[in-house]
Every structure is written in structure tokens, then in C-alpha cells.
Amino acid sequence: MTNELIINKPDDMHLHLREGELLGFVLKDTAKQFARAIVMPNLKLPVTTVNLARNYYDAIKSFGYDFQPLMTLYLTSELSKEEIKRAKESEIIHGIKLYPAGVTTNSKDGITSIDSCFNLFEEMQKYNLPLLIHGEVSDSKVDIFDREKIFIEKYLIKICQHFPSLRVVFEHISTKEAVDFVLESSVNVAATITPQHAMLNRNDLLSGGIKPHNYCLPVLKREKHQKAILQSAISGNPKFFLGTDSAPHLTSQKESACGCAGVYSAKTAIEIYADIFDQNDALDMLPNFCNKFGADFYSLPYNQTKIRLERKDYEIPRQLEFNGDKITPFLAGQTIHWQIAEMPH
Numbered sequence: 001m002t003n004e005l006i007i008n009k010p011d012d013m014h015l016h017l018r019e020g021e022l023l024g025f026v027l028k029d030t031a032k033q034f035a036r037a038i039v040m041p042n043l044k045l046p047v048t049t050v051n052l053a054r055n056y057y058d059a060i061k062s063f064g065y066d067f068q069p070l071m072t073l074y075l076t077s078e079l080s081k082e083e084i085k086r087a088k089e090s091e092i093i094h095g096i097k098l099y100p101a102g103v104t105t106n107s108k109d110g111i112t113s114i115d116s117c118f119n120l121f122e123e124m125q126k127y128n129l130p131l132l133i134h135g136e137v138s139d140s141k142v143d144i145f146d147r148e149k150i151f152i153e154k155y156l157i158k159i160c161q162h163f164p165s166l167r168v169v170f171e172h173i174s175t176k177e178a179v180d181f182v183l184e185s186s187v188n189v190a191a192t193i194t195p196q197h198a199m200l201n202r203n204d205l206l207s208g209g210i211k212p213h214n215y216c217l218p219v220l221k222r223e224k225h226q227k228a229i230l231q232s233a234i235s236g237n238p239k240f241f242l243g244t245d246s247a248p249h250l251t252s253q254k255e256s257a258c259g260c261a262g263v264y265s266a267k268t269a270i271e272i273y274a275d276i277f278d279q280n281d282a283l284d285m286l287p288n289f290c291n292k293f294g295a296d297f298y299s300l301p302y303n304q305t306k307i308r309l310e311r312k313d314y315e316i317p318r319q320l321e322f323n324g325d326k327i328t329p330f331l332a333g334q335t336i337h338w339q340i341a342e343m344p345h
């Protein structure tokens, strides 16, 4: 039995670092686990320009952690072709994120007509700047469990056919249809996998009482979808790589009549993925999934620093203290079996 893993420090290819006081809190947890992260732009004032991305980058760097933020721009209908060129030249921006308007937290400034973005996708293809997609339709008439599947049928197939050289990341996939779509697409189409979508299904959200801390978007689906996602993560296929979608909200805002979507996993993310891979006899697949496939997709060098993981039971805290408030971490109170440990000297 493997009791220890020494691996290159992982990358989180989908992370919400937030802003203000919360930024420092999330960064502290993240920098222990990850060398780099693709930083989501859905701040209260969305990161829609290169200047805003640079300010956000500087704010992140000012904390002094040994951590590299990989910035993204928030796609709006106002984004210009010139700004896409500037983004590419900036060297700090690694993708442009498409949120259909109204689909999730801080997405009201997102896209209402995907068709009208095709001229922008053209530029992104030209400059080899990846398009990162929250792949759900936001039409409130569409059943929430079908929103990802319908997004694929209505938009994603068309985007990928029109722009065969555009690199596309289908973020936080939640359905078997998404797994199949990525498998059938070219090498330019990849997906991020969150721990919650690989581990849980909608029973973990709705059966035996509502579990607001397992509520995220896309919402957890049936077990057959969870199994497909888990399989894709442990398959060793480079199209599937780590992206936590860790997205903190205050406990009070999740345990509410209208609870926020988002799971806070940053504090123990790599330990949780190690547990998932281990329980499925796939520990040997963990390193590439967490530190190689994502870097390859984004054309980044591999991290050189190492982390050590050891097999050791660890109970995830029930609550984290934040600024006189509380945040409930993913799998609060549950025991996982791997922990980050000191490197041997």
C-alpha cells in the first residue's frame, strides 16, 4: 500500500479567490495546496478589462505568497477585439470566461446572446487565448438538471464546430453528456473536474434533509453522471484535469431561505482528490491530473516545487473562522485519509 506521495505542487485550473478580506483568507489556504490557479473573474465588479485584471493580480501578489495567479477576463458584449489582443500581450491573462447572464454568482453582466460573441471567439482563436465556459443555459424555464445538457446541444457543439482551433475549457462538468462531448471533441477541448462532482450526486444534496453546503452550480446530478465524471478524472486522459471551483460563501448565506451556490474546498482540496483517487485504486493517476494535464493545456511549464502527501486520517473542521464570521468547508466534520506533510529535509 502506498503511504506517501511526493509530487510536483498541483495547479487549480478553476478557482474563486474573491476580493477584500476574503481574498487573504482564501489565498492562505490555496497557497499551501497549489502553485498556481486559474483565477475566476466574477468579482462584484467583474474583471472585464486588462487593467482590472492587472489590479486584481497586483492585489493577489501583494500578500507575498509563493503562488502564481493565472488571470482571466470576464466576457461581456462590450469586450473589444483590441482588448483581446491586449489580454494576450499582457502575459498575465490565460483565458476569457463566458458566463451566460444569470447562470450563477455575480453573472448578471454575463452574455445574453452567445451568437453575438462569435466575432470575439474568432479573435480568441486567432490569438490562441482559451475560452473558459460555464456551460449551462440560464433560461429559468429549462429544468435546472438539464441546463448543462441543453447548453451543449444549443451552443457548445456550434462553437466548437465554428472554431476548431479555439481552445475551450468546459468548466466543472456535471453530466455524462459533458464527459462524452469532451471525449468526442478535438484535443482543443478539455474539462475541469471538481471534487464535489466526482464524489457526490444529488442524493447528497437532497436526500435525508437538504444539505446547503453541497449546493453548487452546476447542481449535482444523478449517480450515473457522478460515475462518468469520476471515471474521466481517474482515466489518465489529458482532457480532464483538476479545477476545484472552490467558491466560499459565509455559512449564514448558505444556510438561508435562498442559499448561495458554491463549495469551499480550497483548504483541503488536494487531500480530498487524493482520497477520491485512492478509493478508486487510481492514486497513480493523481499526479498528471493535478499538475501536468492542465499545464499542458494552458501551455505552461511544470511546477518545480514538490509537496508530500501522507496517508493519515484528518478530520475536516466543522467551521472555519473568518473575520468574526464562519465559513463551512467542503466535507465539514468528515474524515479524509490523506494529508499534506512537511517535505523530508
Ligand code: DOR
Residues within 6 Å of the ligand: 016, 042, 104, 105, 134, 215, 216, 217, 218, 245, 247, 248, 261, 262, 263
Ligand atoms: O457554485 C458555484 N459558485 N458555481 C459557480 O459557477 C460560481 C461559484 C461562485 O462564484 O460562488
Ligand code: ZN
Residues within 6 Å of the ligand: 014, 015, 016, 040, 245, 247
Ligand atoms: Zn466557478
